[in-house]
Each structure stands twice: as structure tokens, then as C-alpha cells.
Amino acid sequence: MASRTSMARSLRLLSERPQLRTCVPGTRTRVSFTTRTLTSYGLQPKSPLIQTAPRRLVQVRGSTAITNDFPTLIARGGNTVAGITAPSSSKRRLLRIAYILFACVGAGVTTITVLIGGFFIYDATTYKELDDAQDVELSELALRPRIGGPKNLPILERYLDDEDCAIGKVSMTKPHLVILGSGWGAVSVLKNINPTDYHITVISPQNHFLFTPMLPSATVGTLEFRSLVEPIRRIISKVRGHYLEASAEKVVLSDRLIEVCKPSPSGGEIRFYVPYDKLVVAVGSQSNTHGVEGLEHCNFLKTIEDARQIRRKVVGNLELACLPGTTEAERKRLLSFVVCGGGPTGVEFAAELYDLLNEDLTMVYPKVLRNLVSVHIVQSQGHILNTYDEKISTYAQERFKKDSIDVLTNARVSKVLEDRVIFTQKDEDGVVQTKELPYGLCLWSTGVAQCDISKDIVTSLESQKNRRAIETDEHLRVIGAPLGEVYAIGDCSTVRTNLTEHIVEFLKSYAVKSGKRVEDCSVTFQQWSDLAMNIRRRFPQAGEHLRRVDYLFTEYDTNKSGTLDFDELTHLLQDIDSKMTSLPATAQRAHQQGQYLGRKLTSLARTETLAMTVSGDVDDLVYGPFEYRHLGSLAYVGNAAVFDINGYSFVGGLVAMYLWRSVYFAQSVSFRTRALLFMDWFTRGMFGRDMTEI
Numbered sequence: 001m002a003s004r005t006s007m008a009r010s011l012r013l014l015s016e017r018p019q020l021r022t023c024v025p026g027t028r029t030r031v032s033f034t035t036r037t038l039t040s041y042g043l044q045p046k047s048p049l050i051q052t053a054p055r056r057l058v059q060v061r062g063s064t065a066i067t068n069d070f071p072t073l074i075a076r077g078g079n080t081v082a083g084i085t086a087p088s089s090s091k092r093r094l095l096r097i098a099y100i101l102f103a104c105v106g107a108g109v110t111t112i113t114v115l116i117g118g119f120f121i122y123d124a125t126t127y128k129e130l131d132d133a134q135d136v137e138l139s140e141l142a143l144r145p146r147i148g149g150p151k152n153l154p155i156l157e158r159y160l161d162d163e164d165c166a167i168g169k170v171s172m173t174k175p176h177l178v179i180l181g182s183g184w185g186a187v188s189v190l191k192n193i194n195p196t197d198y199h200i201t202v203i204s205p206q207n208h209f210l211f212t213p214m215l216p217s218a219t220v221g222t223l224e225f226r227s228l229v230e231p232i233r234r235i236i237s238k239v240r241g242h243y244l245e246a247s248a249e250k251v252v253l254s255d256r257l258i259e260v261c262k263p264s265p266s267g268g269e270i271r272f273y274v275p276y277d278k279l280v281v282a283v284g285s286q287s288n289t290h291g292v293e294g295l296e297h298c299n300f301l302k303t304i305e306d307a308r309q310i311r312r313k314v315v316g317n318l319e320l321a322c323l324p325g326t327t328e329a330e331r332k333r334l335l336s337f338v339v340c341g342g343g344p345t346g347v348e349f350a351a352e353l354y355d356l357l358n359e360d361l362t363m364v365y366p367k368v369l370r371n372l373v374s375v376h377i378v379q380s381q382g383h384i385l386n387t388y389d390e391k392i393s394t395y396a397q398e399r400f401k402k403d404s405i406d407v408l409t410n411a412r413v414s415k416v417l418e419d420r421v422i423f424t425q426k427d428e429d430g431v432v433q434t435k436e437l438p439y440g441l442c443l444w445s446t447g448v449a450q451c452d453i454s455k456d457i458v459t460s461l462e463s464q465k466n467r468r469a470i471e472t473d474e475h476l477r478v479i480g481a482p483l484g485e486v487y488a489i490g491d492c493s494t495v496r497t498n499l500t501e502h503i504v505e506f507l508k509s510y511a512v513k514s515g516k517r518v519e520d521c522s523v524t525f526q527q528w529s530d531l532a533m534n535i536r537r538r539f540p541q542a543g544e545h546l547r548r549v550d551y552l553f554t555e556y557d558t559n560k561s562g563t564l565d566f567d568e569l570t571h572l573l574q575d576i577d578s579k580m581t582s583l584p585a586t587a588q589r590a591h592q593q594g595q596y597l598g599r600k601l602t603s604l605a606r607t608e609t610l611a612m613t614v615s616g617d618v619d620d621l622v623y624g625p626f627e628y629r630h631l632g633s634l635a636y637v638g639n640a641a642v643f644d645i646n647g648y649s650f651v652g653g654l655v656a657m658y659l660w661r662s663v664y665f666a667q668s669v670s671f672r673t674r675a676l677l678f679m680d681w682f683t684r685g686m687f688g689r690d691m692t693e694i
Contacts, residue, residue, distance in 0.1 A: 139162060145272065153273050155272070168240055170196065171199045173199075174199045175278060175605070176277045177201070177277065177279075177280070178258060178276040178279050179201070179280045180282060181203075182208065182209055183590065185590035186282040187235055188591045189598040189601075190202070190236065190598070191595075192597075193601055193602055194602040195240050197601070200240075200242065201241060201274060202241060203244045203247075203258065203274065205245065205247045208229040208231055210229055211230075211668060215307050216349040216351075216636075219352065220352045221311065221356065222355070227680050230672070244260065246270075247453075251460070256277070257276075258274045258276060259272075260272055278484075278486075278601065282488070283451050284491045285585060286449055287445070287447075287449065289444075292416065293415050295444055297417065297418050297442065298340070298416055301443060310443070315692070317440040318691075332372050336376070336439045337440065338376045338378065338442045340442065340445065341378075341379070341444065341445035341446040342378075343445060343447070346446075347385060347637060348637075349445070353375055354375055359689075360688045363688060364688075376408060378421065378423055380412050387633070388644045399640060400637070408425060410425055410426040411425040411426075421437045421439055461478070461479070461481065465496075469491075469493055470493045475620065475623075477619065484619055489597055491585040522565040524562070524563055528564060532549045593626060599623070600622070632645030634660055639654060640652060641656040
């Protein structure tokens with residue numbers, strides 16, 4: 001009896017194995033177990049109840065009971081051995097869920113353990129012992145440069161790291177390409193040029209590339225400063241180039257020299273020349289003051305240091321407002337934030353600032369401060385984001401109105417004092433009123449202006465007619481400089497599109513062939529079609545205005561003669577020229593120009609023999625003119641975003657905001673910055689924004 005009870009207990013335990021848990025009452029089943037499994041449950045494989053099967057597997061021959069109450073394991077011969085109640089369906093489901101849960105947890109713990117272990121193993125390989133000192137070859141000119149140039153300064157012809165590697169030694173024999181700046185245009189050139197074709201040097205006072213579109217997020221702690229910068233030396237090392245942390249002050253075009261200056265630790269200056277064979281000016285721009293007085297009291301947002309100063313001032317004002325000696329009027333002034341300029345930078349800063357005050361302020365500061373905070377945008381145009389579609393501008397203004405952000409349109413700042421902004425505003429009746437706004441922080445973001453080096457280049461060339469930017473031709477070559485030696489890209493430049501001069505050249509050549517005066521020449525429809533095609537090739541941005549050449553020919557043929565005379569043709573091209581706006585001063589434009597120029601310089605280097613044998617415009621023979629393709633504009637407006645892409649407008653809430661983040665995440669310059677951006681967004685969601693005054 002005891003034996004049978006023991007066997008029944010063993011079979012009950014055995015029935016709880018996964019093989020029997022799934023048995024369904026009222027069915028017959030065949031279950032297999034190994035000898036080791038049966039022995040562990042106290043069953044003997046040679047028992048009358050067990051039959052040994054081939055391949056050293058023992059099988060319990062049996063079936064469940066025909067009843068629906070419980071399954072019964074049957075021995076050979078059909079005699080009941082023990083009644084075993086099968087787990088209920090709900091219990092089986094819970095057991096299965098628990099099994100899957102424990103399996104997932106185990107897999108997750110194992111994966112994390114492996115990843116952490118792998119990280120420590122990789123991290124251990126990054127620590128290196130000091131290598132044995134080796135002799136390094138250095139050129140005599142790298143240690144003691146020769147003296148020369150207009151000011152008898154050292155001329156840097158060789159660098160300390162010229163002979164560090166084989167590629168560096170080879171590049172010394174290549175043309176010397178110097179790039180001024182470390183922004184979007186300069187980095188784009190470096191990423192698209194063949195490093196073996198040039199001896200490359202980058203000169204910039206900032207030793208990093210700054211991801212400017214996300215700069216407003218860094219002012220309020222949404223992103224950290226390190227997430228927006230990439231060391232420029234890391235980028236240059238991929239092309240085996242050189243970097244000089246200094247400022248270019250003057251370009252001596254006649255001697256192909258760049259005068260460079262760097263403040264010395266002793267308080268003086270270190271000045272020297274850098275020679276070049278080809279020069280790329282990509283120095284960007286600075287904030288446009290518009291002649292307004294008192295801008296020394298304002299903050300700007302162009303560099304990482306500007307963003308750091310704004311964060312300090314925002315947090316500092318909040319801390320001052322918490323002190324017991326601060327009056328209510330002073331608290332209101334400290335917590336009044338004024339943004340001068342309703343462009344993308346000003347709008348995004350106001351949106352980020354509102355998010356900080358609305359989401360994080362009451363978590364760590366007295367709640368009464370939230371009622372005293374005010375954000376104002378002073379915009380000279382009739383609406384903010386005036387370069388965007390009207391639908392987007394309207395949505396942004398309505399969004400800001402809902403968020404209690406004060407938008408003052410048709411308002412012009414006349415003076416900035418230490419504690420308030422004085423401006424004039426035109427009301428709906430056209431009456432101009434003078435008003436003032438007290439502020440604790442005033443951000444000036446009203447367009448761009450030339451840097452000092454850009455002004456020097458413009459004033460040194462008589463052919464430069466635009467005093468606000470360096471004029472280039474359609475190949476991005478600086479007009480007035482020796483052909484094919486100096487290029488300018490990005491915010492510091494603008495492409496000249498004077499179609500009237502082009503048509504005069506065409507008519508002069510046509511007049512010589514026909515023996516007529518230029519004023520007496522006229523063109524047929526076929527000649528006009530050929531001319532329009534030539535204009536589109538030289539000035540790609542004019543293409544959208546020359547799509548219907550037949551319509552234009554009919555419209556401007558005022559005397560219905562079937563031809564366009566000199567006056568009619570000049571009028572037509574002047575109208576097209578007036579419709580062609582200058583390229584926007586955006587990162588997108590600088591990036592495209594850098595891509596174009598990097599690929600073009602590579603093509604020019606590979607056709608060096610052609611340049612020596614062909615007289616004329618080699619750039620035009622090797623590579624076509626630059627064509628800007630506007631991919632769209634986007635802006636953040638406070639937990640929402642707006643898009644203007646090829647004439648299609650899209651506005652939305654959180655979905656649009658995540659799409660806005662995704663676009664900039666993809667455009668980030670390296671995997672390192674992408675990882676840091678992701679971690680910053682994750683940290684903001686988990687712990688809030690960083691509100692430390694650093």
C-alpha cells in the first residue's frame with residue numbers, strides 16, 4: 001500500500017511537468033520522459049507500469065480519463081494506478097505567463113550583463129601604457145618659418161605634424177587648400193573632398209563645430225552644451241589636415257597670403273602668414289545691430305558661450321526673485337524676458353523658455369514665481385516667421401497666444417536701456433506709439449551682418465558692389481579675386497544674379513556677328529529659347545521663373561512684332577532678376593554649398609592637366625554651377641512644431657515635435673552627438689531640465 005501511495009505521489013509530481021500540463025481532459029496522449037527524469041521522481045524504468053522504448057527513452061503509456069473531472073494516468077493493461085488532477089485552464093495560463101515572464105527577465109538580465117561586461121572589456125582596452133619615445137621628423141621650416149609678406153611676418157609653410165604619417169608626407173606636395181571657419185560650410189567641404197588631393201588647413205577661433213539649429217534648446221537645459229559640439233580636430237583628422245586656433249584678419253590676394261592673429265598668454269599677439277593655393281571663406285556672420293543703441297545690454301545667440309550666458313542669466317534671475325529683499329516690481333522685471341526678432345531663432349528660444357517655466361519652474365521654485373513670469377516677442381513685420389507660409393505664421397501666433405506669450409508685431413526697437421526696451425509700434429489705424437518693456441533678459445536676434453574678415457575682402461575688391469556680403473558668381477568664386485583661387489560659401493556670401501549684364505554680353509556677341517548695333521538687335525522665339533536655356537544653366541535659381549518661355553515671349557513682345565527688341569528683352573530680364581531673392585542665411589544653404597564645393601575641388605584636382613592646357617573658365621568645363629535646392633523650413637513652437645516643405649505646410653503637436661527632433665537627429669554631424677542628444681532627451685523626460693547655474 002505504501003509503495004502504491006509513493007508511486008501515486010511520484011506520478012502526481014510527474015504530471016506537473018510541462019509535457020503533461022497541456023493535456024486536455026477527454027483526450028488520449030502519449031508522453032515521453034528520459035530515464036533520468038523518471039528516476040528523479042522515484043519511478044523505476046523496469047516497473048510493470050513502464051515500458052522501455054528505443055533510443056534509451058522510456059515512455060509512460062497511458063491516457064487521460066474519459067471523464068471531464070480529472071485526467072487519470074493509466075498503466076499498461078488499463079488498470080488505474082493513481083488519480084491525478086490536471087491543473088485547471090486558468091492555472092495553466094498563469095503558469096505559462098509566469099514562465100514567459102521569468103524567461104524574458106532572465107534573457108534581459110543576461111543581455112544587460114553581457115553588454116556591461118563587454119563595455120568594461122572594451123573600456124579596458126582604451127587605457128594604454130606610455131609608448132617608448134621615438135624620434136619624430138620635423139621640417140626646419142616648421143620650427144623656424146621664413147620671414148616675408150607685406151608686414152615681414154613668419155610664413156607658415158610647414159607644420160609640426162606634416163611628417164607624422166605617409167599620407168601627410170604625400171600631401172605636402174599637393175596644392176595647399178586653406179578653409180577659414182569651422183561651421184556648416186567648412187565641415188561640409190571637409191566631408192566631401194578627397195583628402196589625398198590637397199594639403200588642407202583649417203583656421204578658426206572656435207575649435208569645434210556647433211550644431212546651431214538646436215542652440216535654443218541648450219539655453220534652458222533641454223540639451224547639454226557638449227551634445228551640440230564636435231571637436232574640429234576629430235573631423236580634420238579624417239582628411240589628414242591641420243588646424244590652427246586663430247583668427248584670420250586679412251587676405252593678401254596679390255601674394256596669396258592670409259594674415260592670422262592669436263592672443264598670447266602674456267597679453268600680446270602672435271601674428272603670422274599662412275600661404276594658400278586655393279582659399280575657401282566660410283566664416284559665417286555676426287548679429288545685425290541695425291544701428292540700435294544699447295545692444296551691450298542684450299544677449300545674443302550665435303555661439304555656445306552665448307547659450308551658456310543666457311542659461312546663467314535665466315537661472316540667476318530666478319534665484320534673485322526668490323530672495324526676501326526683492327520687491328514685487330523687481331521680481332516682475334527679473335522674470336520678464338524680451339526677444340527682439342520674430343525669426344526662427346527668436347521664436348524657438350521663446351518656445352523653449354516657455355517650456356522651462358511651465359514644466360520645470362514649479363517643481364523646484366516657489367509657485368508664485370510662475371504667475372510673475374512673462375515672455376514677449378518684438379517683431380518688426382506684421383507676423384512672426386515671415387519667411388514661412390502664412391498658415392504656419394498664423395498657427396505659431398495662435399499657439400503663442402494660447403501659451404500667454406506676448407507677440408508684438410509691427411514694432412521696431414529704437415533703444416535698449418539697462419532695464420527696459422524702448423520701441424515704437426504701429427496700431428491698426430496706422431498710428432505710431434512709443435512703448436517700453438522692462439526686462440530681466442533681452443535676446444537680440446534680428447538677422448545677420450558681415451564679420452570683420454568679410455568686410456576686409458569686400459573693401460579690398462573694387463568689383464564687390466554688395467556691402468552686406470561677399471559677392472560670388474554661380475560657381476561660388478569671389479568676384480574680383482583671381483579666377484579659381486578664392487571661394488566663399490555660407491552666411492558670409494551671396495550669389496550675384498545680374499541677368500541684365502548677361503544679356504548685354506549675349507547681344508554684343510550677336511551684334512558682332514550680324515553687323516548691327518546692340519540697341520538695334522532683336523531676337524526671335526528660337527533665339528530666346530536658346531538664351532533662356534543658357535541663363536538656366538548659368539543661374540539655376542532662375543529656372544523656376546523661366547519655365548514658360550513661350551508665355552514670357554508673348555507677354556513682353558509689346559509691339560507684337562514676333563521678336564523681342566533690346567528694350568523688351570532688358571525689361572523681361574530685369575523683372576526676372578527682381579524676383580530672384582538672395583539665398584537664405586541658413587545651415588541648409590551652407591551645407592549644400594560645402595557639398596558642392598568639396599566635390600568640385602576634387603574634380604578640379606583630378607583634371608589638373610586640363611587646367612594647364614585649356615585657357616578660360618576651367619571651373620565651368622569641369623563642374624556645373626551651384627544650384628540651391630530648398631528642402632524646407634521647420635521651427636519649434638513649444639511642444640509642437642511647424643514645417644514648410646516645398647510649398648506644403650504641416651503643423652502639429654507632439655507628433656510634429658518628435659518629427660522635428662528626428663530631422664535634426666539625423667542631420668547631426670556624428671554618432672557621438674546623436675548618442676548625446678538621445679541621452680539628453682531621455683534625461684529631460686525622466687528628471688527634468690538641468691537648472692544649475694554653470
